[in-house]
Amino acid sequence: MHELSIAQNILEIVGEYLPSDRRGLVKTVKLKLGEQAGIVPDSLEFCFNSLVEGTNLRGAVLEIERVPFVVRCNSCGRSSISESGLMMCSVCDGADVVLISGNELQVTAIEILDEEKIEA
Amino acid sequence: MSVITIERKVLEKNDEVAEQNREVFSRLGLFVINLVSSPGSGKTSLLEKTLAHLRDKVRVAVIEGDVQTDLDAQRVAVLGVPVVQIVTRGGCHLEASLVRDALRSIDLSKAQLLIIENVGNLVCPANYDLGEAMKVVVASTTEGDDKPLKYPAMFRNASVLIINKIDLLPYVNCNLESLKHNALSVNPALHIMETSCTTNKGIAEWCDWLQHNILRKNEI
Numbered sequence: 001m002h003e004l005s006i007a008q009n010i011l012e013i014v015g016e017y018l019p020s021d022r023r024g025l026v027k028t029v030k031l032k033l034g035e036q037a038g039i040v041p042d043s044l045e046f047c048f049n050s051l052v053e054g055t056n057l058r059g060a061v062l063e064i065e066r067v068p069f070v071v072r073c074n075s076c077g078r079s080s081i082s083e084s085g086l087m088m089c090s091v092c093d094g095a096d097v098v099l100i101s102g103n104e105l106q107v108t109a110i111e112i113l114d115e116e117k118i119e120a
Numbered sequence: 121m122s123v124i125t126i127e128r129k130v131l132e133k134n135d136e137v138a139e140q141n142r143e144v145f146s147r148l149g150l151f152v153i154n155l156v157s158s159p160g161s162g163k164t165s166l167l168e169k170t171l172a173h174l175r176d177k178v179r180v181a182v183i184e185g186d187v188q189t190d191l192d193a194q195r196v197a198v199l200g201v202p203v204v205q206i207v208t209r210g211g212c213h214l215e216a217s218l219v220r221d222a223l224r225s226i227d228l229s230k231a232q233l234l235i236i237e238n239v240g241n242l243v244c245p246a247n248y249d250l251g252e253a254m255k256v257v258v259a260s261t262t263e264g265d266d267k268p269l270k271y272p273a274m275f276r277n278a279s280v281l282i283i284n285k286i287d288l289l290p291y292v293n294c295n296l297e298s299l300k301h302n303a304l305s306v307n308p309a310l311h312i313m314e315t316s317c318t319t320n321k322g323i324a325e326w327c328d329w330l331q332h333n334i335l336r337k338n339e340i
Contacts, residue, residue, distance in 0.1 A: 086272070112124065
């Protein structure tokens with residue numbers, strides 16, 4: 001539901017790395033998104049595409065890498081994916097677990113086309 | 121093609137402002153809670169009961185967040201408490217910058233406790249740090265016992281769960297033990313309390329807990 005403001009934040013970050021006359025060169029913005037980050041990928045992509053349309057970032061694509069919700073169990077020592085987002089070990093059902101990943105919401109890379117190719 | 125490799129949190133701006141808010145609260149010696157829940161769980165009723173119970177004991181200030189209207193701020197103002205209303209005009213959650221701006225319109229110099237009542241929504245407010253000491257999530261018995269499983273992020277990010285409308289248990293399809301079990305399975309560290317704003321059950325315990333935390337904050 002707040003994907004629009006998230007998409008705005010992503011574009012602000014991208015803008016910091018590129019002067020406005022070079023933003024047309026942005027091909028891909030890469031994002032790490034945890035399974036439990038509370039963001040719907042399709043909505044985020046839709047908002048991102050809507051925002052770049054008609055701006056100097058037009059054509060830029062948001063590439064989302066999903067990160068599973070992983071917990072490490074203090075009882076059995078194993079790490080496992082918890083599909084449901086429960087703080088519970090999927091191997092031994094132990095509840096004494098530590099969160100390893102799954103809440104990510106990070107811009108990790110911006111891919112930029114070479115200027116010469118655009119001119120050609 | 122060239123690649124700029126970066127590692128930037130999308131919500132870093134919000135987190136920065138939240139940290140600034142936290143410094144302001146710390147300077148003022150304020151204990152701050154961020155009250156979150158779905159719409160209609162009884163956040164504002166709980167707030168009214170809390171303010172009434174803590175009157176003459178604790179100096180409280182309130183920030184109200186709603187999508188539209190200042191109805192909640194009016195309910196709180198009647199109780200003689202400093203209150204400011206944030207109207208998000210469609211926004212589904214409060215952000216740290218909205219709270220920072222609201223702080224300019226409220227006198228916190230005498231307050232010991234600041235309660236921020238977030239927009240009723242179990243999804244988005246989970247992502248946004250406002251600078252609070254902790255999130256307190258309210259779930260009412262009328263919502264059923266599976267809410268923590270459906271909206272795990274909110275229950276995972278909260279420190280306290282208040283199960284409200286406990287007086288309605290005999291009439292609704294909600295198993296109290298299942299609700300607690302579900303909440304603890306997404307967040308084993310959750311502190312759980314039960315309240316009713318109709319019978320006042322649990323209100324004193326909740327207020328004692330608040331007072332205890334205010335005192336503890338002052339000792340640190």
